[in-house]
Amino acid sequence: MSTIVEATDLSRYYGPVVGLNDLTVRIEEGVTGLLGPNGAGKSTFLKLVAGEIRPSRGRVTVLGYAPFANREYFRRVGFCPQQDALYGEMTGLEFVAFLLRLSGFSRADANARAVRALERVGLADAMERRTRGYSKGMRQRARLAQAIAHDPRLLIVDEPMSGLDPLARRAMTQLFHEIAGGGVSILISSHILHEVEGLTRNVVLLHRGRLLAQGPVPEIRGLLSRHPRKVELRARNARALASSLLELDHVLSVRLSTDGGSVQLETRDLDRFWSELPRVATETRAGVQSLESTDASLEAVFDYLVS
Amino acid sequence: MKATTHTEVYRPYTGELRPPRWSFVPIASSGIRVALKSRWPLLLYLPAAIATVIFGFIVYAKFSLEQGMTPGALAGPNEQASAGVVLVGTMASKMIEVRDMIVGAIFALGLFSVLLVAWYGAGLVCEDRRVGAHLLYFSRPLSLANYVLGKLCVVGAFVLASVLVPALVICTVAISSSPGWTFLEDQGWILLHVALYSLVHTFVLASLVLAISTLASRRIFALIGTVGFFLFTQVLGMLLAFLQKDARWMALGPLANLRRVAATIFGVERVAGFRLNWDPALSWWALAGVLLAAWTVIVLRVKRMESLA
Numbered sequence: 001m002s003t004i005v006e007a008t009d010l011s012r013y014y015g016p017v018v019g020l021n022d023l024t025v026r027i028e029e030g031v032t033g034l035l036g037p038n039g040a041g042k043s044t045f046l047k048l049v050a051g052e053i054r055p056s057r058g059r060v061t062v063l064g065y066a067p068f069a070n071r072e073y074f075r076r077v078g079f080c081p082q083q084d085a086l087y088g089e090m091t092g093l094e095f096v097a098f099l100l101r102l103s104g105f106s107r108a109d110a111n112a113r114a115v116r117a118l119e120r121v122g123l124a125d126a127m128e129r130r131t132r133g134y135s136k137g138m139r140q141r142a143r144l145a146q147a148i149a150h151d152p153r154l155l156i157v158d159e160p161m162s163g164l165d166p167l168a169r170r171a172m173t174q175l176f177h178e179i180a181g182g183g184v185s186i187l188i189s190s191h192i193l194h195e196v197e198g199l200t201r202n203v204v205l206l207h208r209g210r211l212l213a214q215g216p217v218p219e220i221r222g223l224l225s226r227h228p229r230k231v232e233l234r235a236r237n238a239r240a241l242a243s244s245l246l247e248l249d250h251v252l253s254v255r256l257s258t259d260g261g262s263v264q265l266e267t268r269d270l271d272r273f274w275s276e277l278p279r280v281a282t283e284t285r286a287g288v289q290s291l292e293s294t295d296a297s298l299e300a301v302f303d304y305l306v307s
Numbered sequence: 308m309k310a311t312t313h314t315e316v317y318r319p320y321t322g323e324l325r326p327p328r329w330s331f332v333p334i335a336s337s338g339i340r341v342a343l344k345s346r347w348p349l350l351l352y353l354p355a356a357i358a359t360v361i362f363g364f365i366v367y368a369k370f371s372l373e374q375g376m377t378p379g380a381l382a383g384p385n386e387q388a389s390a391g392v393v394l395v396g397t398m399a400s401k402m403i404e405v406r407d408m409i410v411g412a413i414f415a416l417g418l419f420s421v422l423l424v425a426w427y428g429a430g431l432v433c434e435d436r437r438v439g440a441h442l443l444y445f446s447r448p449l450s451l452a453n454y455v456l457g458k459l460c461v462v463g464a465f466v467l468a469s470v471l472v473p474a475l476v477i478c479t480v481a482i483s484s485s486p487g488w489t490f491l492e493d494q495g496w497i498l499l500h501v502a503l504y505s506l507v508h509t510f511v512l513a514s515l516v517l518a519i520s521t522l523a524s525r526r527i528f529a530l531i532g533t534v535g536f537f538l539f540t541q542v543l544g545m546l547l548a549f550l551q552k553d554a555r556w557m558a559l560g561p562l563a564n565l566r567r568v569a570a571t572i573f574g575v576e577r578v579a580g581f582r583l584n585w586d587p588a589l590s591w592w593a594l595a596g597v598l599l600a601a602w603t604v605i606v607l608r609v610k611r612m613e614s615l616a
Contacts, residue, residue: 050446071448079446083439089341101333102447146443 004029004154004185005049009058011209012044019044021209022058027187031180033196034189035302036206042189043082043158045206049187050079050156063153075103078147082158085143088132092123092142095131099146117149118142121175137168144172148179155179157188161195173198193302205305212305221301228252228266230295231273236287238263244284248276264294330449334457338431339464348426352469354419359473362408363480369403370484405481405490406497406573409474413504413569414578416469417562420512423469425533428462428516430526432609437525441612451609455517463513471505497573504572508565511594515561518601521608537562554585561597564590 005027012019020041034042047053048060051067051074059066065073086095093114100110118127121141126134131142140160147155160176161169176199180186190196196203197217205212205220213220221229235241242254242263250269257264267273270293281288294300343349435441444454478498481490516533523529537560544559557563567590570576570583577583 047442052442052445069445071450074446074448077446079442081439081442083442085439085443087341087438087440089344090337094337094340098333098337099443099447101337102330102444102449104330104448 002029003027005060005062005187007045007048007058007060010045010048010055010060011057012041012048012053013056018209020048023206023209023211024058025204025211025214027204028202029185030202031176031186031188031200033200033203034187034206035191035193035196035203036212037191037306039208040191040206041209042191042206044209046079046156046158046187046189050077052079075150076152077154077156078150078152080143080147080155080157080160082162084139086131086134086139089130091128091130092118092134092138092145093127095142096146096149100149103150105150113149114145117145120148121145122171136163137165140164140168140172144175148184153184155184155186157186159190160188161190161192169195205302207306213301217301220305221295227295227304228268229270229273229293230264230266230300231270231291232262232264232294233286233291234262234289235281236289237285240284241281241286241288244280244286248273248280329453330447331453331457331460334444334454335460335464338457338461342427342461342465351419351423351426355416355469355473358412358415359476362412362473363477365403366405366408366477366481367484369405370481370486370490374486404575405477405494406500407575407578408477409497409501410569410573410575410578412473412477413470413508414566414581416473417566420466420469420508421534421537421562424462424466424512424516425530427465428513429520429523429529429533431458431461432517432520432612433523433529434526436612445612451606455605455609458517459513462516463509466512467505467509470508471501474501474505500572504569507568507572507594511561511565511598514598514601514605518604518608521605521612548582554582555589557582557585558589558593561594564593564597568594 003026005025007023007025010023010025011021023041023045034045036042044053048055049062049067051062051070054068061067062073063076065076067073067077090098093111096114096117097107097110100113101107105113115124115127118124121144123138123141123145126138131139134142140163144157144160147157157176160172164172173195176186176188186199188196188199201216201218203217203220204214213223233241238256238261242256242265245251245263245265246254248267250267250272252266252268254263254265256262277288277291280286295304435444475498478490478501481494482488485491515536516529519532519536520526520529523532541560541562544557544563547556547559548554557567566578566581567583567585567587570578571587571590
């Protein structure tokens with residue numbers, strides 16, 4: 001895998017406000033989620049990567065280019081901002097074709113590509129309508145269409161799921177998977193963690209303008225050894241299972257749910273727990289129906305990291 | 308969203324893109340096309356059309372009378388020829404130079420030019436910033452100069468049409484109704500003056516509205532700001548000129564300066580109802596100062612738009 005984004009001591013200030021603080025990060029190709037709460041510096045980082053703004057300190061290279069005001073670079077990236085950015089008087093087709101013409105495509109080529117991009121995002125039926133009448137999801141898809149229409153090598157997307165209904169989110173996720181499947185790297189930001197979990201396990205966690213963690217979520221979780229791991233099991237004989245699990249020396253606590261159907265436990269050593277669980281389950285005839293490591297989710301990891 | 312629309316295989320672009328040297332052209336053409344989608348603002352051109360007809364008719368009457376036609380005959384065989392036509396014919400018989408008519412039209416349309424420039428130019432930059440469209444512009448191979456030039460062309464096209472077209476129509480009437488096209492031979496230079504003044508007029512108004520648009524947060528504020536700026540400076544200039552009994556105060560208003568410059572370019576000494584008794588050099592300098600200020604604002608604000616994207 002080759003590196004697509006490399007930031008070294010990257011900082012960006014807005015007057016006295018620190019948008020991004022001394023960030024050093026390397027992002028490989030593929031889909032990468034940029035995560036953090038509001039004000040973490042995600043949009044600032046994306047704008048620096050997209051070449052929209054200049055770093056106050058440090059440097060960033062993307063696809064080997066210094067992005068700011070670099071016309072050669074702009075042809076290789078697609079940027080889908082969080083802001084509305086549409087002209088209500090234009091049709092979806094005019095909007096995408098217009099931006100393609102700014103990228104250097106001829107009128108005919110721009111129109112053909114705009115049609116194809118709008119079809120890909122599912123706006124084929126609405127492309128001749130003015131964007132003023134588009135729903136939020138359609139507007140988001142129109143913005144995405146302009147970002148992919150010129151076949152970029154890197155797609156930068158800021159909060160793409162924001163305001164979308166569940167159906168539209170699923171369709172958008174599916175679309176990102178397809179784009180990524182075609183060899184396009186995607187850098188996608190969100191403050192809603194589970195949205196990104198559906199897209200990728202590779203994340204960059206930002207908090208207050210600083211890098212909090214980077215890498216696949218399970219690996220990040222594994223590094224947090226000071227926190228016990230949580231596991232939830234559903235079993236037919238959950239009560240017997242709970243009492244047997246308490247005898248394991250690495251299990252710190254066991255809690256039986258009020259309906260008596262599930263057990264939540266905390267363990268210091270997850271690997272040992274997985275290896276010992278079959279034996280315990282067999283001995284107690286527990287009838288395990290499901291098991292889940294509940295704190296391996298992004299949400300939980302993020303909570304641990306910022307707490 | 309239809310699942311079938313997502314089955315296409317992604318194909319990275321392998322062709323070669325043309326270097327977009329004239330990237331202001333798509334901005335200008337698309338901006339004009341979008342502005343023309345709303346038809347009713349085109350009513351702002353109605354005064355220009357009316358003025359063109361009136362002043363054009365006076366020019367036609369002038370050449371007709373010079374060729375021996377009587378004012379009454381101008382109305383044709385209709386016995387109920389309007390008194391207005393006879394009046395215009397009588398006026399035309401007493402005066403007038405074609406350039407007077409062009410300057411008259413320009414003076415009469417000054418305020419409407421301001422309304423036009425405000426309507427079509429006020430939202431050009433501030434709305435981009437408000438909706439975040441500048442983020443899309445500046446993630447393309449587009450220079451700031453091309454961005455500003457594209458926006459200038461959009462508003463410039465509408466203002467230019469309000470000045471150039473009436474003047475050209477009056478010139479065309481003069482050429483076609485002068486005997487043996489003598490107007491073209493004797494006063495063909497007027498066409499050059501029309502072109503020169505139209506460019507000055509357009510550049511000044513378009514620059515000012517763009518500067519105001521870069522400062523405003525919403526289109527409506529820029530619109531009010533533009534109209535307010537022109538009216539305020541005009542009224543202030545007139546008031547100070549009256550109180551101080553010094554016509555030079557009139558140079559406070561860009562509109563008054565444009566009128567003074569128009570009169571100078573076309574070599575017109577006086578226009579009924581308008582004061583022109585101050586040094587034209589003062590107006591040229593005042594316009595240069597206003598342009599310098601406007602472009603300083605535009606450059607700083609647009610650069611800021613880029614750096615604070």
